[in-house]
Amino acid sequence: MTVQMSIDKQLPSTRTTELDSICLKAEVIPVIAIQRIEDAVPLARALFEGGLSVLEITLRTDCALEAIKRINEALPQASIGVGTVLTPAQYRQAEEVGADFVVTPGTTEALYRYGVTSPLPMLPGVATVSELMTGWQYGYRRFKFFPAEASGGVKALKSFAGPIPEARFCPTGGIGINNAEDYLALNNVMCVGGSWLTPKSLVEAEDWEAIRRLAREVADRFHH
Numbered sequence: 001m002t003v004q005m006s007i008d009k010q011l012p013s014t015r016t017t018e019l020d021s022i023c024l025k026a027e028v029i030p031v032i033a034i035q036r037i038e039d040a041v042p043l044a045r046a047l048f049e050g051g052l053s054v055l056e057i058t059l060r061t062d063c064a065l066e067a068i069k070r071i072n073e074a075l076p077q078a079s080i081g082v083g084t085v086l087t088p089a090q091y092r093q094a095e096e097v098g099a100d101f102v103v104t105p106g107t108t109e110a111l112y113r114y115g116v117t118s119p120l121p122m123l124p125g126v127a128t129v130s131e132l133m134t135g136w137q138y139g140y141r142r143f144k145f146f147p148a149e150a151s152g153g154v155k156a157l158k159s160f161a162g163p164i165p166e167a168r169f170c171p172t173g174g175i176g177i178n179n180a181e182d183y184l185a186l187n188n189v190m191c192v193g194g195s196w197l198t199p200k201s202l203v204e205a206e207d208w209e210a211i212r213r214l215a216r217e218v219a220d221r222f223h224h
């Protein structure tokens with residue numbers, strides 16, 4: 001009882017309004033793993049200029065933090081999420097590089113607790129109703145649904161809306177140009193994310209113009 005009350009007092013820290021304003025800017029969020037630091041700014045710029053202004057840079061590569069710093073400096077109008085955050089220590093690194101929000105693939109009690117105290121809002125990753133209920137208890141109302149396709153996709157999200165209709169999601173994992181629409185049509189989906197905006201072959205070829213065109217096509221098709 002005491003624990004629950006102290007958590008409830010901190011509910012505003014979970015920053016639902018802030019997450020909503022970020023997600024409203026982007027029906028599609030590119031999920032990016034920067035392999036070569038020199039790609040960071042031109043790649044992010046191509047996506048941004050193509051019309052995708054919210055970018056998730058994952059901590060899956062050695063140069064990720066440096067990449068986020070550089071992108072943040074070069075594109076101050078973009079909203080930068082730090083993805084694949086697994087621990088509170090990585091969450092703190094995201095605060096230090098000046099990101100706008102944090103995304104986690106799954107959740108731990110430690111992350112849920114840390115997120116409530118952090119100045120940076122978190123989009124916690126959930127795949128089940130139980131994970132969602134745990135996040136809900138901590139005050140989280142906005143979630144990443146991951147891995148979306150493997151965890152039941154559109155049907156699972158429709159089912160989540162039964163017991164917890166106020167929760168909103170950004171599904172990622174197995175989403176592409178052909179099924180994004182099915183997700184975006186759901187009332188409890190704010191936006192979708194995925195790596196399909198940064199095809200490996202185009203990044204390796206440094207074909208930023210092709211990535212800009214792809215981003216533009218996606219932005220024109222899915223944005224409000």
Ligand code: 3PG
Nearest residue numbers: 031172173174194195196
């Ligand atoms: C993520 O972390 O959101 C995923 O790796 C993106 O999944 P995708 O590669 O299937 O788009």
